Amino acid sequence: MTAMPARSDTGDPLLLTPGPLTTSASVKQAMVHDWGSRDAAFLAINRMVLDKVVELAGGQGTHVTVPVQGSGTFAVEAMITSFVPRTGKLLVLINGAYGQRALKIAQIAGRAAAALETPEDTPPDLARLERMLAEDKAISHVFAVHCETTSGILNPIAEIAALVERQGRRLLVDSMSAFGALEIDARQIRYDALAASSNKCLEGVPGLGFVICRREALADCKGNATTLVLDLFDQAEAFARTGQYRFTPPIHVIVALGKAIEEHAAEGGVGGRGKRYRDNARVLIDGMRAMGFRTLLPDRLQAPIIVTFHMPTDPKFVFQRFYDSLKDRGYVIYPGKLTVADSFRIGCIGRLYPEHMKGALAAVREVLDEMRVSNGGPALAAE
Numbered sequence: 391m392t393a394m395p396a397r398s399d400t401g402d403p404l405l406l407t408p409g410p411l412t413t414s415a416s417v418k419q420a421m422v423h424d425w426g427s428r429d430a431a432f433l434a435i436n437r438m439v440l441d442k443v444v445e446l447a448g449g450q451g452t453h454v455t456v457p458v459q460g461s462g463t464f465a466v467e468a469m470i471t472s473f474v475p476r477t478g479k480l481l482v483l484i485n486g487a488y489g490q491r492a493l494k495i496a497q498i499a500g501r502a503a504a505a506l507e508t509p510e511d512t513p514p515d516l517a518r519l520e521r522m523l524a525e526d527k528a529i530s531h532v533f534a535v536h537c538e539t540t541s542g543i544l545n546p547i548a549e550i551a552a553l554v555e556r557q558g559r560r561l562l563v564d565s566m567s568a569f570g571a572l573e574i575d576a577r578q579i580r581y582d583a584l585a586a587s588s589n590k591c592l593e594g595v596p597g598l599g600f601v602i603c604r605r606e607a608l609a610d611c612k613g614n615a616t617t618l619v620l621d622l623f624d625q626a627e628a629f630a631r632t633g634q635y636r637f638t639p640p641i642h643v644i645v646a647l648g649k650a651i652e653e654h655a656a657e658g659g660v661g662g663r664g665k666r667y668r669d670n671a672r673v674l675i676d677g678m679r680a681m682g683f684r685t686l687l688p689d690r691l692q693a694p695i696i697v698t699f700h701m702p703t704d705p706k707f708v709f710q711r712f713y714d715s716l717k718d719r720g721y722v723i724y725p726g727k728l729t730v731a732d733s734f735r736i737g738c739i740g741r742l743y744p745e746h747m748k749g750a751l752a753a754v755r756e757v758l759d760e761m762r763v764s765n766g767g768p769a770l771a772a773e
């Protein structure tokens with residue numbers, strides 16, 4: 391290894407992972423102050439953040455953002471347990487770990503639940519969804535993951551939403567790894583609630599989840615929650631009454647998110663952010679394929695968020711060494727968590743540009759050469 395390792399603009403290794411992500415120096419710099427939780431300047435930033443999130447969702451006037459302290463899963467759990475009444479039933483569309491997690495949340499919370507599962511490289515079966523909804527009238531809500539980060543697959547959220555609406559049911563969306571980069575417009579895609587967080591495509595730091603709620607649907611949620619802290623109805627009501635969080639907010643995280651949202655707007659909003667990620671994904675996928683690596687997903691199912699590659703089958707390829715040597719060069723990748731194939735993942739999101747992806751490809755090439763692996767393919771190429 392000769393070249394200097396790659397670094398972010400604050401001197402850290404680059405995170406090619408599904409989150410937390412590499413953030414800009416200015417986002418981190420925004421946190422070097424203290425505010426009281428009732429400080430007017432902080433509350434104004436918080437208001438701006440919540441309003442901007444609704445705007446990004448296309449929900450001005452019809453939707454409201456309710457924040458939840460914690461990681462993204464806290465927001466998903468708040469969404470499920472606040473929206474699905476104790477007498478309701480949730481049908482979870484599963485094609486990865488985040489769908490599985492939603493099912494577990496519903497079960498722990500004592501909500502009736504059913505699952506419609508497809509393999510991790512396969513979108514939900516919409517004909518079966520339609521049949522299940524027609525046959526089981528107890529199902530009140532459907533849960534769908536927008537981009538299932540387990541594989542990087544883009545699920546057909548518009549088609550799912552239309553079907554669920556046609557069947558007179560309510561939709562809950564986990565758009566954690568897509569919101570801010572992939573369009574999902576509340577004026578066209580009907581949902582009761584959509585969960586996302588500070589630290590994925592909005593490029594803030596971790597610590598705040600939020601749920602974008604259709605106002606009319608949220609108004610029906612009084613008394614549904616089965617925990618105190620994750621009660622979205624109660625939190626929304628407290629905001630309406632006092633403008634404040636019920637419990638200590640992660641102030642620095644929220645101020646950093648305010649800065650991150652400014653930078654998101656400066657980049658051209660959802661369109662601009664999405665374009666950079668698509669450029670990153672294109673460079674990454676083309677470059678990896680040129681070295682023989684094979685993606686799990688065909689391009690038509692691939693979201694430009696994170697890419698799953700089959701593990702090379704050359705016995706000289708040792709994943710731990712590959713991972714460590716890339717880290718030494720400044721690139722942190724991510725192990726796979728698929729059941730369908732042995733794999734690893736490389737993310738395209740965060741403060742990363744196509745130049746960084748080219749640097750990562752050069753590092754992959756070097757590490758393969760060091761391991762004397764001539765081809766990254768899942769089947770050994772003839773030498």
Ligand SMILES: *Cc1c(COP(=O)(O)O)cnc(C)c1O
Pocket residue numbers: 408409461462463464466488535537538539564565566567587
């Ligand atoms: C990241 C992510 C979450 C939340 O994960 P946390 O680790 O709790 O932040 C939920 N759903 C999806 C699809 C995700 O990518």
